[in-house]
Amino acid sequence: MVTREQAAAMMWPNTHVQTNQGLNAAIRKVRLALGDSSEESRYIETLGSRGYRFIHPYEIVGWTEASRSKTALRIAVLPTEAVGGIMQDQVLGFSTELSKMLRNQAPQVTVVSNGDLRERNLQGRAIDEIGRALHVEFVVAARVRRIRNKLRLTTMLFQSDDTQCIWAETYEHAPEEFVKQRTALADEVARSLRLKMMQKPD
Numbered sequence: 001m002v003t004r005e006q007a008a009a010m011m012w013p014n015t016h017v018q019t020n021q022g023l024n025a026a027i028r029k030v031r032l033a034l035g036d037s038s039e040e041s042r043y044i045e046t047l048g049s050r051g052y053r054f055i056h057p058y059e060i061v062g063w064t065e066a067s068r069s070k071t072a073l074r075i076a077v078l079p080t081e082a083v084g085g086i087m088q089d090q091v092l093g094f095s096t097e098l099s100k101m102l103r104n105q106a107p108q109v110t111v112v113s114n115g116d117l118r119e120r121n122l123q124g125r126a127i128d129e130i131g132r133a134l135h136v137e138f139v140v141a142a143r144v145r146r147i148r149n150k151l152r153l154t155t156m157l158f159q160s161d162d163t164q165c166i167w168a169e170t171y172e173h174a175p176e177e178f179v180k181q182r183t184a185l186a187d188e189v190a191r192s193l194r195l196k197m198m199q200k201p202d
Contacts, residue, residue, distance in 0.1 A: 001051050002051050002053070004023055004052075035134065076139045078117070078142070080143070112134050128162075132160075144178075149174065151172070153170065153172070156168045157196055167196040171188075
């Protein structure tokens with residue numbers, strides 16, 4: 001853990017500043033650069049008023065530009081859209097589950113959280129605009145619509161540079177089953193997404 005006092009002393013030695021405001025602003029900038037957020041911390045954990053801790057697993061490796069281009073990918077998972085009379089609480093949490101599954105299954109993929117979209121006012125923006133703002137190569141969009149007595153989930157994978165949809169899949173479940181099977185469904189979608197992203201040409 002790095003205490004707030006230690007962080008302030010390292011960043012502003014022998015300088016009088018508004019420590020609380022300065023530290024909060026600095027941590028926000030670091031989280032933004034890492035694609036992290038305070039709501040879904042993956043890199044920097046805030047320990048109350050005591051300080052901060054880096055929590056993401058890491059290893060020291062020798063990256064080359066060639067290996068980086070083949071393995072290091074960034075993807076943004078948009079909040080699940082509910083249409084056609086679907087209540088938002090019926091789809092709540094699917095995008096979070098999908099993000100978690102992608103992180104677990106593909107450690108070489110960095111998943112940008114929904115918190116970054118909210119903080120940068122990017123919800124509802126065009127795919128290419130989101131890609132440029134968050135420096136992601138892919139954007140995942142999911143939509144749930146009621147079809148008679150079932151919920152139809154359509155998940156799409158876009159390349160952010162040209163907004164081309166390179167993968168799409170549809171799943172149907174009864175409303176109560178959709179909620180129960182949400183984690184398993186997210187796991188299945190994540191596996192398909194991972195395979196498609198790994199097929200991206202150099």
